[in-house]
Amino acid sequence: MKSASIFRIVIGLYLVLFFAYMFLPLIFMTIIAFNANDIPQITPWKGFTLMWFGELAKDDQMWSALWNSFIVAFSVVAISVPIGLGGALLLTRLQFKARNFLYGVLVSPILTPGIILGISTFLFWDSYLNIPGGLWTAILGQSTFISSYCMLLIMSRAQRFDLTQEEAAFDLGATHRQVFWKITLPFLKPALISSMALAFMQSFDNYNTTLFAIGVEQTLPIYIGTKLRSFISPAMNALAVIFIILTVIGAVVYEVRRRREIIKAGVKITPKPAAQVIRM
Amino acid sequence: MGQDVELLDVSMRFGEVYAARDINVHIQAGEFFSFLGPSGCGKTTLLRLISGFMDPSEGQIKIGGKDMRKIGSNSRPTAMIFQNLALFPLMTVEENIGFGLEVRHVPKAKRIKKVEELIELVDLYGTGDRMVSELSGGQKQRVAIARALAVNPAVLLLDEPLSALDLRLRNHMRAELRNIQRRTEVTFVYITHDQTEALTMSDRVGVMSIGKLEQVAESDVIYNTPETAFVASFVGESNIIQGDIISIDGDYALLKTACGSFFCKNPQHMAKGEPATIFIRPETVFLAKDPTAENGLACRTKTISFEGAYAVVTLTTEQDQLFTMRLNNDGSVPKLQEGEHIKVRFSRENAFVLKNGGTPIA
Amino acid sequence: MRNFWNTALRDLGKIGVAYILITVGVWLVFMIIIPQLIMFDYSLRPMLPLRDIGGPKDVWTLKNYMVFFSNRLHMAIFFKTIWSSIIVTLTALAICYPIAFYLAKVARGAKVGLLMLGLIIPYWINELLRLFAWQIILADMGILNQLLIFLGIIADPINFRMGNGAVILGMTYAYILFMVFPIYNVMESLDKNQLDAARDLGASWLRIHYKIVMPHAKPGIAVGCTMTFMLAAGTVAAPQLLGSPSSFWFTQVINTNFECANWNLGAAYATLLMLLCVVFMFIMLKLFKVGLKELTQ
Numbered sequence: 001m002k003s004a005s006i007f008r009i010v011i012g013l014y015l016v017l018f019f020a021y022m023f024l025p026l027i028f029m030t031i032i033a034f035n036a037n038d039i040p041q042i043t044p045w046k047g048f049t050l051m052w053f054g055e056l057a058k059d060d061q062m063w064s065a066l067w068n069s070f071i072v073a074f075s076v077v078a079i080s081v082p083i084g085l086g087g088a089l090l091l092t093r094l095q096f097k098a099r100n101f102l103y104g105v106l107v108s109p110i111l112t113p114g115i116i117l118g119i120s121t122f123l124f125w126d127s128y129l130n131i132p133g134g135l136w137t138a139i140l141g142q143s144t145f146i147s148s149y150c151m152l153l154i155m156s157r158a159q160r161f162d163l164t165q166e167e168a169a170f171d172l173g174a175t176h177r178q179v180f181w182k183i184t185l186p187f188l189k190p191a192l193i194s195s196m197a198l199a200f201m202q203s204f205d206n207y208n209t210t211l212f213a214i215g216v217e218q219t220l221p222i223y224i225g226t227k228l229r230s231f232i233s234p235a236m237n238a239l240a241v242i243f244i245i246l247t248v249i250g251a252v253v254y255e256v257r258r259r260r261e262i263i264k265a266g267v268k269i270t271p272k273p274a275a276q277v278i279r280m
Numbered sequence: 281m282g283q284d285v286e287l288l289d290v291s292m293r294f295g296e297v298y299a300a301r302d303i304n305v306h307i308q309a310g311e312f313f314s315f316l317g318p319s320g321c322g323k324t325t326l327l328r329l330i331s332g333f334m335d336p337s338e339g340q341i342k343i344g345g346k347d348m349r350k351i352g353s354n355s356r357p358t359a360m361i362f363q364n365l366a367l368f369p370l371m372t373v374e375e376n377i378g379f380g381l382e383v384r385h386v387p388k389a390k391r392i393k394k395v396e397e398l399i400e401l402v403d404l405y406g407t408g409d410r411m412v413s414e415l416s417g418g419q420k421q422r423v424a425i426a427r428a429l430a431v432n433p434a435v436l437l438l439d440e441p442l443s444a445l446d447l448r449l450r451n452h453m454r455a456e457l458r459n460i461q462r463r464t465e466v467t468f469v470y471i472t473h474d475q476t477e478a479l480t481m482s483d484r485v486g487v488m489s490i491g492k493l494e495q496v497a498e499s500d501v502i503y504n505t506p507e508t509a510f511v512a513s514f515v516g517e518s519n520i521i522q523g524d525i526i527s528i529d530g531d532y533a534l535l536k537t538a539c540g541s542f543f544c545k546n547p548q549h550m551a552k553g554e555p556a557t558i559f560i561r562p563e564t565v566f567l568a569k570d571p572t573a574e575n576g577l578a579c580r581t582k583t584i585s586f587e588g589a590y591a592v593v594t595l596t597t598e599q600d601q602l603f604t605m606r607l608n609n610d611g612s613v614p615k616l617q618e619g620e621h622i623k624v625r626f627s628r629e630n631a632f633v634l635k636n637g638g639t640p641i642a
Numbered sequence: 643m644r645n646f647w648n649t650a651l652r653d654l655g656k657i658g659v660a661y662i663l664i665t666v667g668v669w670l671v672f673m674i675i676i677p678q679l680i681m682f683d684y685s686l687r688p689m690l691p692l693r694d695i696g697g698p699k700d701v702w703t704l705k706n707y708m709v710f711f712s713n714r715l716h717m718a719i720f721f722k723t724i725w726s727s728i729i730v731t732l733t734a735l736a737i738c739y740p741i742a743f744y745l746a747k748v749a750r751g752a753k754v755g756l757l758m759l760g761l762i763i764p765y766w767i768n769e770l771l772r773l774f775a776w777q778i779i780l781a782d783m784g785i786l787n788q789l790l791i792f793l794g795i796i797a798d799p800i801n802f803r804m805g806n807g808a809v810i811l812g813m814t815y816a817y818i819l820f821m822v823f824p825i826y827n828v829m830e831s832l833d834k835n836q837l838d839a840a841r842d843l844g845a846s847w848l849r850i851h852y853k854i855v856m857p858h859a860k861p862g863i864a865v866g867c868t869m870t871f872m873l874a875a876g877t878v879a880a881p882q883l884l885g886s887p888s889s890f891w892f893t894q895v896i897n898t899n900f901e902c903a904n905w906n907l908g909a910a911y912a913t914l915l916m917l918l919c920v921v922f923m924f925i926m927l928k929l930f931k932v933g934l935k936e937l938t939q
Contacts, residue, residue: 011740011744011748014740015741015744015757018737019760021815022760022761022764022815023760023764025772025775025776025778025779025815026764026767026772026775028775028778028779028785029774029775029778032778041781041784041785041788082665083665083666083668083669086661086662086664086665086666087665087666087669089654089658089662090662090666093650093654094646094649094650094653094662095646095649105670105674106666106669106670106674108674109674111869111872111919111923112916112919113872113873113875113876113877113893113915113916113919114876114877115876115877115878115893115896115897115912115915116681116876116912116916117677119681119900119908119909119912120677120678120680120912121673121677123677123680123681123684123905123909124676124677124680124681127680127684127905128680140673143673144669144673144674144677147669147673162364162366164364164366165366165368165369166653167333167353167360167362167366168360168362168366168367168368169368169383170352170353170354171331171332171353171354171358171359171360172359172379172383172427172428172430172431173354173380173383173384173431174354174379174383175354175383175655176654176655176656176657176658177655177657178383180655180658182379182382182383183368186370187370201766205768205769207768207769207770207878207879208876208877208878208879211878211897212897212900220768221768221769221770224768224770224771224774225770225882225883228770228777228883229882229883232777236771236774239771240767240771240775243767243771244767247763247766247767248763250766251759251762251763251766255755255759352652
């Protein structure tokens with residue numbers, strides 16, 4: 001019995017330490033954002049202030065980088081989701097000998113280090129084809145592996161599709177286009193939506209690939225990286241706080257919605273769905 | 281209005297394997313036709329060939345006299361009811377039924393009216409706006425039927441539609457399907473492995489062994505005069521004795537077996553000296569009044585099972601050949617004891633000698 | 643072959659087949675294969691001024707690779723990167739294994755969801771900002787130093803950024819999720835009854851883990867380690883923010899090459915990095931006897 005309670009204490013302690021490790025850095029970040037100290041530190045505490053948020057708002061470079069991030073992210077979604085859909089359809093509907101091999105090749109961008117995707121994309125378009133690198137190459141570089149993620153997401157849904165539905169629809173006189181729009185697509189819709197969300201988040205957040213693919217332009221992560229390597233100012237903390245707030249709001253909204261849906265369906269709460277959305 | 285379906289020398293090959301071979305059958309317009317056979321005999325393949333999901337490797341399929349080669353399933357005058365029903369889960373009952381009309385761009389008002397008519401026909405009042413997942417098994421069946429009938433098919437194809445239902449519902453649906461067929465006069469092509477279903481519902485039945493069509497005839501003909509050993513053993517119960525033909529007498533043959541020699545009908549016109557099997561239905565075996573009459577068997581009763589309207593008696597001969605007899609409970613037969621020595625016989629009209637081979641797997 | 647096209651057209655229609663071929667074709671050829679080949683091609687060409695490109699001097703050569711193999715410093719960096727990435731991987735594994743096990747087998751119901759959320763939320767915040775947090779903590783006048791001085795443990799601030807420590811710490815922090823989830827996923831499928839039965843028969847926890855849990859979790863561990871290693875070896879952010887000149891990372895060497903516009907050399911080094919990742923992956927597959935299919939969650 002005694003060993004069981006020692007065991008429990010140890011586990012508890014471990015968990016506390018672990019989550020402290022995960023969250024303390026973020027908590028510190030937040031506190032610092034409100035410290036009127038020029039150097040981002042908790043001590044000395046020079047008074048509560050919101051000035052760093054103001055300084056952040058005045059930074060034109062930040063706004064333009066943010067704008068670029070949005071352009072890139074939306075473009076990546078517009079490219080990756082259709083490609084992912086094509087790949088998913090190819091691998092789930094058609095049988096051919098090289099299928100497993102093709103699957104491996106199409107999934108390989110996920111396993112390839114981001115910088116290599118960025119480099120190869122950049123070399124191809126900027127150097128070889130002489131189309132200057134920039135947002136366009138960043139979009140392509142990111143889409144290369146984000147399409148793989150989309151494909152996997154859509155595939156897992158497509159594999160559960162009952163093909164006899166399509167046969168029935170044909171049998172009743174529908175054309176291919178009608179079958180696709182009325183039967184197949186509505187079924188795939190949830191997967192398409194989550195892959196759009198996933199693609200957006202991954203694109204917005206991406207650093208490694210974008211750094212090498214983007215040439216002289218900047219997206220938000222690039223901007224942050226440059227700023228952090230040069231002159232550190234608590235304005236970055238302010239940016240971090242904004243991120244944290246948005247994330248927490250997003251997480252809460254997501255979890256509330258999920259719980260509500262599950263209560264509607266009357267199923268036990270499992271954490272799996274949350275986990276599937278998050279992959280970097 | 282139904283159309284006729286012709287399969288002319290149809291074969292379907294998958295790689296080296298033939299799923300169906302040299303099928304020839306002419307299903308009449310407005311007929312209720314069933315393909316009966318064990319699992320894997322190729323009946324689903326035939327249905328898919330008729331509906332247009334594949335084209336036959338060899339042969340021709342004609343519907344209403346028109347050759348259907350290269351015509352896709354969405355252009356043929358057929359509609360299919362799948363074994364798993366394949367209802368559209370994201371649509372309501374009305375949307376399911378109206379789907380065929382929707383893809384034909386039938387104007388909305390007309391479509392709604394037709395859907396209502398069909399809901400009435402299959403007795404689904406009040407379920408129109410429900411999602412199909414909320415329905416019971418029997419209701420889902422009827423949605424599938426209504427959905428198929430909505431497109432006015434000339435031929436309705438049914439793939440073992442009742443196999444997933446419980447016994448009571450199955451019997452009810454059998455009657456309903458028959459009714460619907462008679463009212464709409466659509467040609468029904470029905471496949472099943474359940475012989476009671478096939479025999480009771482159909483105008484004609486086509487019995488299939490693996491890939492081959494063994495016999496096509498009305499139910500009573502199939503039952504009473506099977507043309508091949510497969511049909512005789514698959515449909516209904518039979519007593520089976522193997523032997524050799526020792527003489528021919530017109531339409532009849534004399535078969536010599538270990539238990540004696542018997543006269544029987546010779547539908548396959550077998551010749552003297554051929555090895556063959558004789559089939560005798562249990563209900564045609566009776567106690568011999570005259571112990572010297574032909575086709576007699578001396579045996580001993582083994583078990584007697586009283587099943588209400590009739591009794592099933594199993595007998596063994598001296599040669600340990602098992603025999604089954606079915607006696608009606610009409611008081612004409614004295615009560616038998618187990619282990620009694622009796623003599624039974626059967627009429628040569630009720631026995632058939634058929635070529636060996638073709639026994640079904642299960 | 644003809645049968646394949648017939649079925650494809652029958653099932654998907656002309657437009658459907660065309661759509662699939664175009665999207666996957668463009669993706670496969672123009673985004674996956676050709677850029678890689680171009681990079682490989684660049685790695686084999688010497689760096690030439692613009693006017694010499696396409697001329698007689700533009701030949702295939704292994705010169706760029708030779709630069710690497712003859713440069714002691716670069717080779718040292720390469721191996722140090724490998725070594726540090728392994729440390730990151732092992733550290734992450736050590737930290738995450740208990741967590742994954744706890745989540746999969748010990749925690750109950752609502753607790754699991756909450757803990758999951760606790761794991762996931764930090765990851766929605768940009769990697770760079772999280773590394774920045776560590777930058778602050780580990781700085782000369784950073785929180786950790788201040789704490790240690792306050793407690794009297796040390797007198798002068800420690801320069802945490804000297805050496806690999808900070809980078810490794812930061813990376814472990816950044817990639818924990820990639821180790822936890824694969825292992826968690828696999829562990830979830832382990833039947834808890836097996837553990838209870840073993841316990842019932844008197845096995846110690848150590849034994850249970852060694853004999854039952856770990857073999858079952860092998861694929862998950864393999865996936866987690868592969869991803870963590872490849873991320874660690876292939877990332878630029880952490881070394882840039884938390885590193886010092888003495889902890890230069892191989893990716894940073896590549897970056898430097900690119901900043902100096904020596905794309906050929908950079909391409910060669912990038913190819914070497916690529917080879918490293920492929921080799922590592924194969925080692926992991928062999929070590930854990932896992933198939934490629936299982937690697938993709």
